[in-house]
Amino acid sequence: MQQGSAWRQVLIIFAFAAVYLAVTVAIRNAYYQLIMTLVLIWAVMGLAWNMLSGYGGLVSFGHAAFFGLGAYTVTLALVHGGLTPWLGIPLGALVGALAAVLIGLPTFRLRGHYFALAMLAYPLALLYVFEWLGYQEVPLPMQREHPALYMQFHDQRLYVLLALVLLVAAMLVSLRIERSRFGLSLLAIKQNEPAAEAAGIATLRWKMAAIVLSGATRGHRRRTVCRGAAGGDTADGLWPAGLGAGPGGYPLWRRRGPCGGR
Amino acid sequence: MSSCWRQRASTGVCATVWGGGAAPGEAQELGQPARVVAVPARTNVSAAGDDPPLLQLDGVSKAFGGLQALDAVSFCVAEREILGIIGPNGAGKTTLFNVINGFIPPDRGRIRLRGHDLVGLKPHAVCRLGVGRTFQVVRPFPRMTVLQNVVVGAFAATRDDAEAVALAHQALARVGLAALAQRRADGLTNVQLRLMELARALASQPQLLLLDETLAGLGHQEMDHLLQVISQLRQEGITIVIIEHTMQAMVRLVDRFVVLDHGRVIATGEPEQVVQDRAVVEAYLGRKWADHAGH
Numbered sequence: 001m002q003q004g005s006a007w008r009q010v011l012i013i014f015a016f017a018a019v020y021l022a023v024t025v026a027i028r029n030a031y032y033q034l035i036m037t038l039v040l041i042w043a044v045m046g047l048a049w050n051m052l053s054g055y056g057g058l059v060s061f062g063h064a065a066f067f068g069l070g071a072y073t074v075t076l077a078l079v080h081g082g083l084t085p086w087l088g089i090p091l092g093a094l095v096g097a098l099a100a101v102l103i104g105l106p107t108f109r110l111r112g113h114y115f116a117l118a119m120l121a122y123p124l125a126l127l128y129v130f131e132w133l134g135y136q137e138v139p140l141p142m143q144r145e146h147p148a149l150y151m152q153f154h155d156q157r158l159y160v161l162l163a164l165v166l167l168v169a170a171m172l173v174s175l176r177i178e179r180s181r182f183g184l185s186l187l188a189i190k191q192n193e194p195a196a197e198a199a200g201i202a203t204l205r206w207k208m209a210a211i212v213l214s215g216a217t218r219g220h221r222r223r224t225v226c227r228g229a230a231g232g233d234t235a236d237g238l239w240p241a242g243l244g245a246g247p248g249g250y251p252l253w254r255r256r257g258p259c260g261g262r
Numbered sequence: 263m264s265s266c267w268r269q270r271a272s273t274g275v276c277a278t279v280w281g282g283g284a285a286p287g288e289a290q291e292l293g294q295p296a297r298v299v300a301v302p303a304r305t306n307v308s309a310a311g312d313d314p315p316l317l318q319l320d321g322v323s324k325a326f327g328g329l330q331a332l333d334a335v336s337f338c339v340a341e342r343e344i345l346g347i348i349g350p351n352g353a354g355k356t357t358l359f360n361v362i363n364g365f366i367p368p369d370r371g372r373i374r375l376r377g378h379d380l381v382g383l384k385p386h387a388v389c390r391l392g393v394g395r396t397f398q399v400v401r402p403f404p405r406m407t408v409l410q411n412v413v414v415g416a417f418a419a420t421r422d423d424a425e426a427v428a429l430a431h432q433a434l435a436r437v438g439l440a441a442l443a444q445r446r447a448d449g450l451t452n453v454q455l456r457l458m459e460l461a462r463a464l465a466s467q468p469q470l471l472l473l474d475e476t477l478a479g480l481g482h483q484e485m486d487h488l489l490q491v492i493s494q495l496r497q498e499g500i501t502i503v504i505i506e507h508t509m510q511a512m513v514r515l516v517d518r519f520v521v522l523d524h525g526r527v528i529a530t531g532e533p534e535q536v537v538q539d540r541a542v543v544e545a546y547l548g549r550k551w552a553d554h555a556g557h
Contacts, residue, residue: 180423181417181423181426184406184410184413184414184417185414185417187403187405187406187410188403188406188411188414191402191403191404191405191406192401192402192403194365194385194401195397195401195402195403196403196414197365197384197385197386198363198365198385198386198389198395198397198401199386199389199394199414199415199417199418199462199463199466200386200389200390200415200417200418200419200466201386201414201417201418202384202386202387203386204384
C-alpha cells in the first residue's frame with residue numbers, strides 16, 4: 001500500500017542476495033558450502049511459517065508436514081518415476097498446497113493453543129505413515145548422464161545459488177503480501193478475529209489462503225540440498241528428519257512472527 | 263407511513279403521529295444546553311412513505327442452555343430511522359445484535375434485510391450485505407494504525423486497494439478523526455477508539471449501522487460530538503439501530519424505542535410514550551415505583 005519504501009526493501013533484498021552470493025563463491029570448504037545452503041533453506045522455511053503464524057497469528061507446530069510431503073514428493077518422483085527435480089519441485093509445491101487445504105479445512109475450526117497442538121499431530125502422524133511405507137531413508141539414484149538435468153551438480157555452490165533464488169522469491173512474495181489486502185486482513189485476523197469478521201473480512205478464506213501459500217512455499221523448497229558435499233549416491237537422511245525434527249526449531253515462545261510481528 | 267410506524271406497541275399503545283423534534287423542555291431536564299444536537303425533524307423520516315422496512319425480525323428466539331436470551335422478538339426498522347434499543351442489564355440487547363450480524367445463529371425466527379434472509383450467513387457476509395456494527399467493548403486492531411484499522415473495513419466495499427484507502431480517509435473525516443490517521447490504535451483514548459470503530463463500520467458503506475452502547479461512559483462534550491455524528495449519518499441516508507442502557511441521551515436522538523426485558527419486547531414506540539409505559543417503568547424501577555408513578 002505504501003509504494004515508496006517498497007522499492008527500497010526490494011533493493012535491500014537483492015543487495016543481500018548479491019553479498020551472499022559473493023561470499024559463497026569465495027568459499028572453498030565443502031562443509032561451509034553445505035551450511036551456506038542449509039541456512040537459506042531454513043530461512044525459506046521461516047518465511048513460509050511466518051505467512052501463516054506471523055501475519056495471521058495462527059501458531060502452527062505442524063509445518064514440518066508440508067516440508068516432509070514436499071521433500072518426499074520430489075524424491076519419490078525421481079526414484080520411482082524418474083521425474084527430474086526441476087519438475088519435481090513445483091510438483092512438491094502443489095502437493096504442499098493440497099495438503100494445506102486438507103489440513104486447513106478441519107483444523108481451522110480450532111483456535112489458539114488447540115489449533116497449534118492439532119497442527120503438531122500432522123507431521124507426527126505422517127512420520128509413522130512413511131516409516132510404515134518403508135521410506136525412512138530413500139537413496140537417491142546418482143545420474144551419471146546429464147546430471148544437471150536432474151539437479152545434480154558437482155559444484156556445491158550451484159545448490160547455494162538455487163536455494164538463494166528460492167529465498168529471494170519467498171522474500172518478494174512475503175513483501176508483496178505484507179503490503180496487500182491479504183496481509184492487512186491477516187494482521188486484522190490476528191489482532192481481533194471477531195472484529196475482522198464483523199468488518200467484512202472472510203476470515204476462513206484468508207486463513208486458507210495463508211496456509212495454502214505457506215504449505216506451497218514449504219513444499220517447494222527442499223531438494224536443493226539433495227546430495228550434499230559428498231556428491232555421491234548416498235541415502236539422504238534429511239528427508240525424514242524434515243518430518244520429525246521440524247517443530248524443535250521454531251521460536252515457540254514468541255507471539256510475533258519474525259517478520260510479520262507488529 | 264411505513265409499516266414500521268403503524269406497528270402497535272406490544273403493550274397495546276398505538277403509535278401516534280409524529281410531532282416535531284424533541285420537546286424543548288427535555289434537554290434542559292438533562293442539564294444540557296438546549297441547542298446541543300440538531301436532530302432532524304422527524305417528519306423527514308416518515309417521508310420514506312410506504313417503503314418496505316429495511317430490517318425485519320420475526321419471532322427471533324435464542325436460548326443459552328436454560329436462559330432464554332431472546333424470546334420471540336419481532337420488530338422492524340424503517341429506512342433512515344434511528345431506532346433505540348433499551349432495556350435493563352441482561353435484557354438481551356447485545357445478543358440481539360449478535361444474532362442480527364451473524365455471530366450467533368438464532369434458534370427460531372427470521373431476520374431479513376431488504377428481503378435478504380440473514381439467518382445462517384457468516385458475519386462477513388452480513389457485513390457485505392450492508393450491515394456495519396460496533397461493539398460494546400471496543401474491538402480495535404491495536405497494533406495497526408488508525409487508517410489501517412479503517413481500511414480493513416473498507417475492503418468490504420471495494421476490490422481496489424487504493425479506493426479502499428480513499429474510502430477509509432473519507433470515513434475518518436466523517437467521524438472527525440482525520441488528523442489521527444497515522445497514529446497507532448493502541449495510543450488512542452476511549453472516545454477516539456469508539457469513533458475509529460464507527461469509522462471502520464462506516465468504511466464498509468453500510469445501509470444499516472448497529473451501534474452497541476456507543477455512548478456509554480462518555481462525558482457531555484464527547485457525547486454531544488457523537489450524537490452529532492450519528493444524526494449526520496442518518497441525514498446521509500444511513501439507518502441506525504443503537505443500544506443504550508439509559509434513555510437520557512437517547513431521547514434526543516431516536517425516532518422510536520424498542521424496549522427489551524428478559525429477552526422479550528415489552529414496549530415499542532416513540533420516546534414520549536415509552537418513558538411513560540408502565541411495563542417499562544416497572545422493568546427499570548420495579549413495581550413499587552411503577553405504582554408510585556401513578557400508572
